[in-house]
Amino acid sequence: MQLHGNPVFSHNRSILGINIQYIKNGEINLKTLAMVELFDKHTAVNLKTSLLDVLVKYEITREQIYTITCDNAANMIRMARIIKLLSMILEMILSIHVNM
Numbered sequence: 791m792q793l794h795g796n797p798v799f800s801h802n803r804s805i806l807g808i809n810i811q812y813i814k815n816g817e818i819n820l821k822t823l824a825m826v827e828l829f830d831k832h833t834a835v836n837l838k839t840s841l842l843d844v845l846v847k848y849e850i851t852r853e854q855i856y857t858i859t860c861d862n863a864a865n866m867i868r869m870a871r872i873i874k875l876l877s878m879i880l881e882m883i884l885s886i887h888v889n890m
Contacts, residue, residue: 793858795841797832804828806837808844823848834868852877
């Protein structure tokens, strides 16, 4: 599954659109998971929190996400790096726990 996320500012409102793209029965599907209104600054940490909240709501796991697509804004790139780092840390913790 490919994950798309981009914040936009329009009509004095800030919205993070979160879409997924996946293949089912040989067909490419594109679905909007959420349009999240952002009340805080568009920092990488705030965007990550909003994105992870939606993924948890739909029970989407890291293993199901193949790529994250976003614009080239520094906060979006940093958000993707934070998510990747958190996944790596979680993987290491689980690996240590299993091997104990």
